[in-house]
Amino acid sequence: MSVTVLVEAAQLLTLADGPKDSPRAGPAQRELGLRRGHSVILRDDRVAWVGPERERPATPGAAEIDCRGRVVMPALIDSHTHLVWAGDRKDELELRLAGADYEQIFATGGGILASVRQTRATDDDTLLAESRARLERMRRSGTTSFEIKSGYGLDLATELRQLRVARRLAEETGARVRTTCLAAHALPAELREHADGRAEFIRRICSEILPSVAAAGLADACDVFCDRGAFSIDEAREVCLAARALGMQLRLHANEFGHTGGARLAAELRARSADHLLHLDDTEREALRAAGVVATLLPGTSLVLGKPYADGRALVRAGVPIAVATDCNPGSCALESLAMVLALACYGCKLSPAEALCAVTHNAACSLDLNHEVGRIEPGMSADLLVLATPDYRDLVYHAGSPLISQVFQRGHCIWAV
Numbered sequence: 001m002s003v004t005v006l007v008e009a010a011q012l013l014t015l016a017d018g019p020k021d022s023p024r025a026g027p028a029q030r031e032l033g034l035r036r037g038h039s040v041i042l043r044d045d046r047v048a049w050v051g052p053e054r055e056r057p058a059t060p061g062a063a064e065i066d067c068r069g070r071v072v073m074p075a076l077i078d079s080h081t082h083l084v085w086a087g088d089r090k091d092e093l094e095l096r097l098a099g100a101d102y103e104q105i106f107a108t109g110g111g112i113l114a115s116v117r118q119t120r121a122t123d124d125d126t127l128l129a130e131s132r133a134r135l136e137r138m139r140r141s142g143t144t145s146f147e148i149k150s151g152y153g154l155d156l157a158t159e160l161r162q163l164r165v166a167r168r169l170a171e172e173t174g175a176r177v178r179t180t181c182l183a184a185h186a187l188p189a190e191l192r193e194h195a196d197g198r199a200e201f202i203r204r205i206c207s208e209i210l211p212s213v214a215a216a217g218l219a220d221a222c223d224v225f226c227d228r229g230a231f232s233i234d235e236a237r238e239v240c241l242a243a244r245a246l247g248m249q250l251r252l253h254a255n256e257f258g259h260t261g262g263a264r265l266a267a268e269l270r271a272r273s274a275d276h277l278l279h280l281d282d283t284e285r286e287a288l289r290a291a292g293v294v295a296t297l298l299p300g301t302s303l304v305l306g307k308p309y310a311d312g313r314a315l316v317r318a319g320v321p322i323a324v325a326t327d328c329n330p331g332s333c334a335l336e337s338l339a340m341v342l343a344l345a346c347y348g349c350k351l352s353p354a355e356a357l358c359a360v361t362h363n364a365a366c367s368l369d370l371n372h373e374v375g376r377i378e379p380g381m382s383a384d385l386l387v388l389a390t391p392d393y394r395d396l397v398y399h400a401g402s403p404l405i406s407q408v409f410q411r412g413h414c415i416w417a418v
């Protein structure tokens, strides 16, 4: 048995005071359960005890880590990534910086389709190695739980390969991984010339790809890129209903490029999460709130693409629970540090540091059904947590990008320390 004590943190963010079975919205999203001068005992892979240092029970032989002058908080949970892909699109980055538009690049066969060509042509070992390098950088940046989407295959064999790689990343690193089948990411090149190519692709997803993925137990959820230039509301609904019939949770890329109806569809289908949401009106926010959908904001993508930021304040006022994620992908945002994106959620989406912190811990966990494992520091929870080299968590925003994360614990093991 291994026992570690984190001694007398200047700030311990437990997230333990609000609702635990559901994501937090409105004023509750600012409730961090902040304790001063508290210690945490980790036993094997679990949090065993939390309380004031003076009340700490004796733990002979335990490793002690002095956390005076430091923050202890839950490890980060990245609830929207596409991190299994091959190759890169750095040429597109330069085109966009020179003025080209993401939707134009996509329409002319670049964008997602460029990553599909590269991913299909790459063998499993290389795909695993490239993806693992990204995952390791993300773990060193404080993230120990991940949602990973497929969507760079767009055919049965490659979608299965991507999802298998995502599962292997979990087995090899011990990171928690929830997988999502995003076969409905783009219409594949080989079907673009056919008159009924769109209908044929939707048929393949519903009757071949999703059933095979479900039979292999490779996806926890299904997602659709439901937006202008991608898939329509009717197409997205058909895919989602097929996925639901197979027992998958639903997540949706929605309202990134306009009021395309994706957010309303997410509410109608009671999806776990509606993601992006750059364009959202009061009735759409109310629909999300009433349906209990988590609004997942991806401000890194707004930064990289030069798009507007989602209005976080309006979502807080409307009582919609908010998660924040990287959207780590080869084109529109390859940022890997969720801590950096947390700061962007403050500067761009106007969340307060406390709201953004809940968005990358408890609320993200809820959207992935991981909220009884990670996202809070309480006895019985998995010992996934961070030690920050500062006494004030707001420095994650104030000094965004600085190397403040001094230790990363995953399942009770220190996997990174500086």
Ligand SMILES: [Zn+2]
Pocket: 080, 082, 253, 327, 329
């Ligand atoms: Zn995405």
